[in-house]
Amino acid sequence: MYNSISVPESSKTPFTDYARWRLLVNDNGRHTWHYLKTDEEAQEWPQNTIDRFWLGLPTGLPKLKPAKDAFEAAQNGYAFYKNLQAHDGHWPGEYGGPMFLLPGLVIGSYVSGMGFKDEERREMIRYLMNRAHPEDGGWGMYVLDLHSACALRLRLIPSHVEGHSTVFGTALNYTALRVLGVSADHPVCVKARGTLHKLGGACAIPSWGKFWLSILNVYDWAGNNPVPPELFLLPTQLPFHPHRWWIHTRNVYIPMSYLYGVRFSAPENELILSLREELYTQNFYSIDWPAQRNNVSEADLYAPHSTLFDTLNVALSCYELCSLPPLRQAAIRKVYELIVMEDENTGYQTLGPVSKMFNLIARVHHEGRESEAFKLHAEKRADFMWLGAEGMMMCGTNGSQLWDLAFISQAVVETGLAEVEDNRAELVKALEWLEKGQMLENPKHFEKAFRHRTKGAWGFSTKEQGYTVSDCTGEGLKSVIYLQNLKTVPKLISDERLCWSVDTLLSLQNPNGGFASYELVRGPYWLEWLNPAEVFGDIMTEFCYPECTTSVITALSIFRKHIPDYRSKDIETTIRRAIGYLHKAQKPEGGWVGSWGICFTYATMFATESLALVGENYSNSLYSKRACEFLISKQREDGGWGESYKSCEKATWIEHKDSQVVQTCWAAMALMYAGYPYPEPLEKAVRLVMGRQRTDGSWAQEAIEGVFNKNCAIAYPNFKFSFPIWMLGKAHWYLQKLREKSSNGKAPH
Numbered sequence: 001m002y003n004s005i006s007v008p009e010s011s012k013t014p015f016t017d018y019a020r021w022r023l024l025v026n027d028n029g030r031h032t033w034h035y036l037k038t039d040e041e042a043q044e045w046p047q048n049t050i051d052r053f054w055l056g057l058p059t060g061l062p063k064l065k066p067a068k069d070a071f072e073a074a075q076n077g078y079a080f081y082k083n084l085q086a087h088d089g090h091w092p093g094e095y096g097g098p099m100f101l102l103p104g105l106v107i108g109s110y111v112s113g114m115g116f117k118d119e120e121r122r123e124m125i126r127y128l129m130n131r132a133h134p135e136d137g138g139w140g141m142y143v144l145d146l147h148s149a150c151a152l153r154l155r156l157i158p159s160h161v162e163g164h165s166t167v168f169g170t171a172l173n174y175t176a177l178r179v180l181g182v183s184a185d186h187p188v189c190v191k192a193r194g195t196l197h198k199l200g201g202a203c204a205i206p207s208w209g210k211f212w213l214s215i216l217n218v219y220d221w222a223g224n225n226p227v228p229p230e231l232f233l234l235p236t237q238l239p240f241h242p243h244r245w246w247i248h249t250r251n252v253y254i255p256m257s258y259l260y261g262v263r264f265s266a267p268e269n270e271l272i273l274s275l276r277e278e279l280y281t282q283n284f285y286s287i288d289w290p291a292q293r294n295n296v297s298e299a300d301l302y303a304p305h306s307t308l309f310d311t312l313n314v315a316l317s318c319y320e321l322c323s324l325p326p327l328r329q330a331a332i333r334k335v336y337e338l339i340v341m342e343d344e345n346t347g348y349q350t351l352g353p354v355s356k357m358f359n360l361i362a363r364v365h366h367e368g369r370e371s372e373a374f375k376l377h378a379e380k381r382a383d384f385m386w387l388g389a390e391g392m393m394m395c396g397t398n399g400s401q402l403w404d405l406a407f408i409s410q411a412v413v414e415t416g417l418a419e420v421e422d423n424r425a426e427l428v429k430a431l432e433w434l435e436k437g438q439m440l441e442n443p444k445h446f447e448k449a450f451r452h453r454t455k456g457a458w459g460f461s462t463k464e465q466g467y468t469v470s471d472c473t474g475e476g477l478k479s480v481i482y483l484q485n486l487k488t489v490p491k492l493i494s495d496e497r498l499c500w501s502v503d504t505l506l507s508l509q510n511p512n513g514g515f516a517s518y519e520l521v522r523g524p525y526w527l528e529w530l531n532p533a534e535v536f537g538d539i540m541t542e543f544c545y546p547e548c549t550t551s552v553i554t555a556l557s558i559f560r561k562h563i564p565d566y567r568s569k570d571i572e573t574t575i576r577r578a579i580g581y582l583h584k585a586q587k588p589e590g591g592w593v594g595s596w597g598i599c600f601t602y603a604t605m606f607a608t609e610s611l612a613l614v615g616e617n618y619s620n621s622l623y624s625k626r627a628c629e630f631l632i633s634k635q636r637e638d639g640g641w642g643e644s645y646k647s648c649e650k651a652t653w654i655e656h657k658d659s660q661v662v663q664t665c666w667a668a669m670a671l672m673y674a675g676y677p678y679p680e681p682l683e684k685a686v687r688l689v690m691g692r693q694r695t696d697g698s699w700a701q702e703a704i705e706g707v708f709n710k711n712c713a714i715a716y717p718n719f720k721f722s723f724p725i726w727m728l729g730k731a732h733w734y735l736q737k738l739r740e741k742s743s744n745g746k747a748p749h
């Protein structure tokens with residue numbers, strides 16, 4: 001269906017004209033890339049700074065007057081970052097890192113008969129070429145080094161690649177390249193195929209890979225463990241009913257069970273026949289498929305199956321041989337209904353990039369390519385596709401709009417930058433975005449679709465995507481209160497609406513006092529023994545996270561100062577119980593393990609802020625003091641902090657080879673929230689971050705900042721602006737106060 005495409009051997013320079021790409025920002029936070037074909041179009045819609053920055057082209061932004069102190073450095077940082085704010089008030093950004101998403105986009109589109117524009121295909125190919133491992137040519141689970149492997153190969157930048165190639169990454173991305181039209185003889189394919197074969201070939205791909213390859217008809221359905229849709233017909237009271245699973249796992253397995261139930265397979269064609277030969281080390285037609293169900297390469301294995309899960313699969317495989325057609329049909333109808341409800345609840349964005357493509361295939365299977373569903377899915381597919389300097393990728397979500405906006409808004413207010421005349425217009429725009437971005441109703445399909453309430457909430461990306469996230473609601477609420485407290489900003493969101501968001505936050509507390517990500521913890525911990533995914537940890541149920549809990553504590557603490565009468569008893573009890581959870585979650589060494597950012601510096605910053613808001617600080621709380629001492633023990637000679645993504649995998653501090661600007665800011669902010677009384681560590685941190693600031697006020701991209709499911713890294717490139725601005729501005733006033741106190745001869749506390 002996609003014709004073959006000839007691309008250069010080197011991916012160093014773009015395969016399309018980068019001067020013709022534009023980021024369209026519309027509908028309150030949607031951002032999509034468009035290629036202008038003619039000179040007239042290009043003239044009518046000129047490229048702006050945002051386009052140029054994210055494409056990696058020179059921005060032409062001026063050199064700024066060198067900063068004399070931390071506040072001026074923060075001001076310079078914001079003077080730069082302001083230019084990246086879109087007209088609707090949010091800061092668009094790239095959200096890449098995972099290397100298993102683009103193949104889903106490509107395979108899912110291919111089997112659904114949904115094409116790509118030629119320029120999109122070329123840039124996706126280039127992205128995959130740039131992300132191939134510089135030595136073996138394969139791909140891993142995620143990208144750690146945000147500089148392209150190509151730049152590394154050419155030694156344009158000194159660094160090294162930490163990730164290793166896996167069967168999951170290599171087989172899927174190889175397949176994606178071939179589907180996109182690259183010939184099997186192209187050097188990038190030859191090299192990757194060699195690595196895939198060395199790793200044992202596609203038979204040893206983890207279960208999600210087996211699934212994608214089965215959909216494409218290059219792996220046999222008999223080589224998959226069963227994914228019976230009947231699970232969704234079981235009584236909801238059962239402790240393992242899917243509505244109790246973590247929402248991402250549930251929303252991936254709903255369409256998966258549909259596609260498994262109907263054994264969806266693309267019709268054979270030349271490419272498929274050829275891939276059957278390329279992906280394996282043995283003859284495709286002689287493979288013993290049932291024997292491959294639990295065959296997962298060592299290079300991929302992170303969460304091995306439990307014996308319970310393996311036993312269950314034996315039983316389910318027997319059931320597959322004698323499943324009752326009417327029951328199967330009823331189950332397929334049930335999961336299809338859930339798929340449709342999810343599409344409609346989210347404006348066809350769906351919860352995330354994996355369910356997006358599975359839902360699309362299911363809808364096309366059921367309703368065809370002429371359907372409205374196909375059209376709407378096609379339109380929103382663009383929201384996940386991002387063109388970066390290295391080519392076109394599939395993002396972890398349809399953006400991180402709320403998240404990025406919330407941090408920079410709070411930073412600007414807390415540092416006093418909001419008082420600077422020149423900075424006001426941006427803040428009004430940010431508030432306008434928050435106003436339009438708040439969810440004002442519960443989902444259209446609510447309990448029936450197993451959804452949690454959304455009224456008053458903010459999600460991670462846009463209102464359209466429509467999912468409450470506990471900490472996003474917390475950060476959204478804080479930002480609104482901060483901004484609306486400024487005299488120069490109009491009040492756009494009523495107190496009533498703020499109260500709705502508090503209602504949502506209060507509805508999310510778990511019996512142990514902690515907060516999870518999207519919903520309450522609905523299932524027992526032992527469900528993790530049924531984790532089928534092999535490559536991710538802690539995915540079966542919601543868990544309580546220090547980061548989510550702390551965002552809620554800080555939001556509620558700030559809210560009650562603003563509106564003291566609203567549900568004051570409930571808020572008090574909720575905060576007290578949440579602090580109890582936080583105390584328990586502290587590691588004996590003094591830090592908190594981050595699950596969404598890397599790693600201890602991230603979670604500890606949120607934790608000391610929460611403690612401070614309930615009056616616990618370095619001088620009166622052992623928790624706060626231990627946190628400071630822990631961080632101080634990790635500060636390096638150069639004044640910075642640097643921890644590897646492996647800290648998240650192993651839940652213990654593991655040094656990164658270099659100190660990191662973003663982590664240094666998190667650690668320094670943690671110390672300041674705790675009221676750390678000694679200036680030297682902070683002064684050293686400030687020097688490091690100022691020293692790495694560029695003349696236009698920006699900072700360079702360093703190591704990847706985020707993580708999920710223990711084992712996958714994900715990029716938050718806007719953090720390198722918001723946190724340095726925040727930390728430097730805060731440190732300026734903080735250090736000034738410390739100096740005043742010591743010159744008055746007073747002890748710091």
Ligand code: LAN
Binds near residue numbers: 596708709
């Ligand atoms: C995210 C990104 C944001 C993140 C925070 C708000 C930072 C966090 O505090 C709560 C959890 C949340 C919302 C989160 C959950 C898992 C996501 C959606 C992601 C890490 C981005 C991508 C990831 C998603 C699961 C990727 C698709 C992969 C699957 C395994 C389905």
